[in-house]
Amino acid sequence: MFFPLLLGFMPSDTARHHRSCILDVLQEALEEAKIKPQDVDCVAYTKGPGMGAPLLSVAIVARTVAQLWKKPLLGVNHCIGHIEMGRLITGAENPSVLYVSGGNTQVIAYSERSYRIFGETIDIAVGNCLDRFARVLKISNDPSPGYNIEQMAKKGKKFVELPYTVKGMDVSFSGILSYIEDMSHKMLSSGECTPEDLCFSLQETLFSMLVEITERAMAHCGSQEVLIVGGVGCNVRLQEMMGVMCQERGAKLFATDERFCIDNGAMIAQAGWEMFRSGQVTNLQDSWITQRYRTDEVEVTWRD
Known part of the structure; x- marks a missing residue:
């Protein structure tokens, strides 16, 4: 490795x-x-x-x-590769796919011999946003910045409101990253919040945006399945939030463990x-x- x-x-x-x-x-x-x-x-x-x-x-x-x-x-x-491995491992038949990683953020569905992109990031990927914020907090790369943010977020108690940018079926993460990069030192030095609070707030905001566009794609496609793939798909909190949405819609969530995410x-x-x-x-x-x-x-x- x-x-x-x-x-x-x-x-x-x-x-x-x-x-x-x-x-x-x-x-x-x-x-x-x-x-x-x-x-x-x-x-x-x-x-x-x-x-x-x-x-x-x-x-x-x-x-x-x-x-x-x-x-x-x-x-x-x-x-x-991510999609086909996810389908094989989980048994998902025709899911709306959320592909989230350090380099990509897309909502995808199969139609007429193509995996069609219904929504995506218009700037940076969600994993890139998390990785770059990890550098701001000087969080270790071992085993990965995103994993370490996830563990810190579990200890966060205060939600800090951050920019939320969904444009139709697309999302933007550069604004929220710029905001939290600029404001984090001030908020931390003043005692307004802790690093754990910022990790928690960033995760909640980013993942809420992803759940929103995934649900919108499901409604458009008439899909009752969601498959999460890509490295960020390992995040348990993302799976939890997506699971709540699926439960409310009577849909089913499929996700693989870290070996295949x-x-x-x-x-x-x-x-x-x-x-x-x-x-x-x-x-x-x-x-x-x-x-x-x-x-x-x-x-x-x-x-x-």
């Missing part, structure tokens, strides 16, 4: 870590599964979105392995398998990376 020492994941450091570990991880996976390269059906890799350097490091290895083993290659959208190779393998069994293959000349690879750009050939 790679933990950044200071202010988050630097693309060059992350790529260097991937390059140093990837062959060992590949060998370990084969040994644990008790299979040989000839038993593998296809090779899947993350095409995007994400940071260019680590994406490229993995894509090069995937292309090389696919050619050496003479296996089909599949370039997978990162978000769709956070980024993992199994989710890319699952999405790649769905693509492969429906007849998709990524040609070598098309196996580049795309840092801005939107969820709704993918043709979903494996669902009715």
Whole structure:
């Protein structure tokens, strides 16, 4: 596991870590599964979105392995990896999906061979907002800033009103981050509130916005299922708030534990398998990376 020492994941450091570990991880996976390269059906890799350097490091290895083993290659959208793993683990059939992570915030639903985005952040992702506020409070990155904010929020007792910005189906987090960055020192030094109160208030406000746009998407789609995916989906308080909304609507909430909420190779393998069994293959000349690879750009050939 790679933990950044200071202010988050630097693309060059992350790529260097991937390059140093990837062959060992590949060998370990084969040994644990008790299979040989000839038993593998296809090779899947993350095409995007994400940071260019680590994406490229993995894509090069995937292309090389696919050619050496003479296996089909599949370039997978990162978000769709989360969705397909979530559907597999939870059994959700046709949910409205809330995808929340350090780099993305989207409300998604399936329609006509596409995962369509009904709402999203218009600036920064919810996980990015939490991570950047953690730096303001000098909260540790180990095991993650968001997790540590969640634990501090459980001890908060006072709610501090913060900017709440929902625009139709979209949300904005940059305003609330700017406000709390500017005001936190004054509020803390005056004794108006504690760091735990600020973590509690930030979580409650951010998650209320997410619940609102998810419920709006459910009403639009006629959906009675919600699936939360992405790293921020591990947050128990977010799951609680979404669960209350679902209960009031007579709907059902699906969420996975931290093994499958956070980024993992199994989710890319699952999405790649769905693509492969429906007849998709990524040609070598098309196996580049795309840092801005939107969820709704993918043709979903494996669902009715």
